[in-house]
Amino acid sequence: MRVSSGPAFWVAVAVAVLVAGAMLSLGASAATGASPWAALGEPYIWYALRFTLWQAGLSTLLSVGLAIPVARGLARRMDFLGRGLIIGLFRIPLALPALVAVFGIVAVFGHTGLLTRGLMRLGIPSELPLYGLTGILIAHVFFNLPFAVLLLLARLEAIPAESWRLAAQLGLGAGSVFRFIEWPALKVALPGVAAIIFLICVTSFTIVLTLGGGPGATTLEVAIYQALRFDFDPPRAVLLALLQMLLCGAIIMLTRGAGGSALPVPGAGRSNRRLETGSLQSKCVDAALIATAVLFIGVPMLSVILSGLTASLASLLTESIVWRAIATSLAIAACAASLAVGAAWALVTAGRMEGASGARALTSGGALLLVVPPFVIGAGWFLALNRFGLAFALAPLVLVLINALMTLPYAIRILAAADAASTRDHHRLCANLGLDGWTRFRLIDWPLLAPAIAFAAALCAALSLGDLGIAALFGSERLVTLPLLLHQRMGSYRSADAAGLALLLAMLCLLLFIAADRMAERART
Numbered sequence: 001m002r003v004s005s006g007p008a009f010w011v012a013v014a015v016a017v018l019v020a021g022a023m024l025s026l027g028a029s030a031a032t033g034a035s036p037w038a039a040l041g042e043p044y045i046w047y048a049l050r051f052t053l054w055q056a057g058l059s060t061l062l063s064v065g066l067a068i069p070v071a072r073g074l075a076r077r078m079d080f081l082g083r084g085l086i087i088g089l090f091r092i093p094l095a096l097p098a099l100v101a102v103f104g105i106v107a108v109f110g111h112t113g114l115l116t117r118g119l120m121r122l123g124i125p126s127e128l129p130l131y132g133l134t135g136i137l138i139a140h141v142f143f144n145l146p147f148a149v150l151l152l153l154a155r156l157e158a159i160p161a162e163s164w165r166l167a168a169q170l171g172l173g174a175g176s177v178f179r180f181i182e183w184p185a186l187k188v189a190l191p192g193v194a195a196i197i198f199l200i201c202v203t204s205f206t207i208v209l210t211l212g213g214g215p216g217a218t219t220l221e222v223a224i225y226q227a228l229r230f231d232f233d234p235p236r237a238v239l240l241a242l243l244q245m246l247l248c249g250a251i252i253m254l255t256r257g258a259g260g261s262a263l264p265v266p267g268a269g270r271s272n273r274r275l276e277t278g279s280l281q282s283k284c285v286d287a288a289l290i291a292t293a294v295l296f297i298g299v300p301m302l303s304v305i306l307s308g309l310t311a312s313l314a315s316l317l318t319e320s321i322v323w324r325a326i327a328t329s330l331a332i333a334a335c336a337a338s339l340a341v342g343a344a345w346a347l348v349t350a351g352r353m354e355g356a357s358g359a360r361a362l363t364s365g366g367a368l369l370l371v372v373p374p375f376v377i378g379a380g381w382f383l384a385l386n387r388f389g390l391a392f393a394l395a396p397l398v399l400v401l402i403n404a405l406m407t408l409p410y411a412i413r414i415l416a417a418a419d420a421a422s423t424r425d426h427h428r429l430c431a432n433l434g435l436d437g438w439t440r441f442r443l444i445d446w447p448l449l450a451p452a453i454a455f456a457a458a459l460c461a462a463l464s465l466g467d468l469g470i471a472a473l474f475g476s477e478r479l480v481t482l483p484l485l486l487h488q489r490m491g492s493y494r495s496a497d498a499a500g501l502a503l504l505l506a507m508l509c510l511l512l513f514i515a516a517d518r519m520a521e522r523a524r525t
Contacts, residue, residue, distance in 0.1 A: 008350030022380025097466025104300030308503020
């Protein structure tokens with residue numbers, strides 16, 4: 001029986017066509033006109049490559065290095081008030097649009113930000129050079145610190161209860177507990193966590209575009225965008241795209257088999273009880289570390305809310321372009337999320353029917369999309385469609401397809417984990433009863449997997465809703481998304497409008513997850 005193999009086959013064909021079409025377009029552009037290899041001698045190319053690696057390395061080091069003590073603090077202090085809220089706060093940046101976070105970071109660390117004004121009132125002259133490497137690092141740590149904390153916390157919470165009982169019987173101190181129990185667990189997860197964060201920072205576009213501050217802080221993806229939209233230099237764009245793919249491929253190959261999970265484990269916060277209590281000094285240190293992380297994550301988000309509420313939302317909502325941008329963004333996000341979740345489900349169920357090895361092959365295939373970043377695929381299709389004058393006419397379709405491709409690996413990981421648990425408990429019973437296909441999905445899979453499916457759909461829609469990279473490449477007067485409009489208002493120094501748009505974008509993402517929770521609850525009843 002191969003009911004799910006047909007859809008999975010066509011999903012694989014569609015992904016192959018999208019990726020191969022982009023690669024062929026880049027190759028055709030390289031074959032016509034000036035050779036892209038001629039640009040290898042340009043210092044700008046190598047500076048962009050060096051800066052990409054430099055900022056990604058520093059961002060990874062800061063994010064993971066700071067996440068270790070924060071995760072240990074949360075793992076050791078399981079009973080303090082508000083722990084669940086803090087873990088919930090750390091989940092928010094995972095789906096927060098990058099441009100919204102950038103607005104909040106500028107509101108806190110910028111020239112007239114809260115931090116600068118606060119230090120001036122204390123008589124401490126301080127002006128943080130936000131635009132450049134400093135701002136990029138702050139923004140990347142804002143996103144990746146909570147991400148790393150959740151992953152490492154999940155690993156610490158998975159330590160068996162027997163280890164804690166043995167540590168209590170032996171009277172191990174905090175140093176020995178870290179050396180013999182916590183560090184071996186963290187050491188398994190750290191390579192995978194660092195690899196994921198490094199890859200995210202290498203392919204970061206929105207943060208570098210808005211906080212880079214000019215040619216002095218340019219990554220490969222931003223350089224591709226500039227080569228296509230400003231200079232229209234296809235050979236240079238092709239060379240940069242090739243370098244980007246080689247870099248991402250090298251990262252994945254070097255970290256192949258590294259430990260760690262691509263997404264936080266649902267239910268983080270319920271772990272085996274630790275028997276150690278710790279000294280008052282260690283409790284104060286843990287509290288200070290957690291409080292600092294909460295302020296670093298929470299204050300920019302609070303600034304977005306306060307700035308948005310003080311903006312003239314009523315006046316903003318009278319503009320037709322705002323409503324058009326909202327409608328366009330929601331339509332693209334809904335279509336992209338539907339495609340991504342549907343494609344992920346087809347691959348996951350096909351892997352289930354092919355057995356363990358087939359499941360691993362199909363569900364791991366989504367990770368290969370990281371070798372060819374979505375922006376590179378967008379660049380290839382931009383060049384292909386531009387030859388026929390269709391780049392902007394077909395922009396909505398391209399945005400939907402590439403955003404679906406961009407979020408497919410996340411959907412696969414979420415649904416594969418949930419389906420594995422469901423299959424372990426119910427697959428034999430379904431086989432004995434002859435339940436399969438639509439009947440099995442309606443009676444068995446949907447009630448059990450509705451929370452995972454709803455979360456995957458909400459996450460894919462939120463990521464698509466907040467995308468600026470592909471929208472900036474294909475955007476025009478006829479196609480304006482909410483992140484693109486927000487970026488334009490920020491660039492023209494219309495701070496009040498930008499604050500209102502940032503709040504609207506954040507509210508839309510929040511509503512997506514609220515709707516997902518309602519859908520999951522309704523499916524369970």
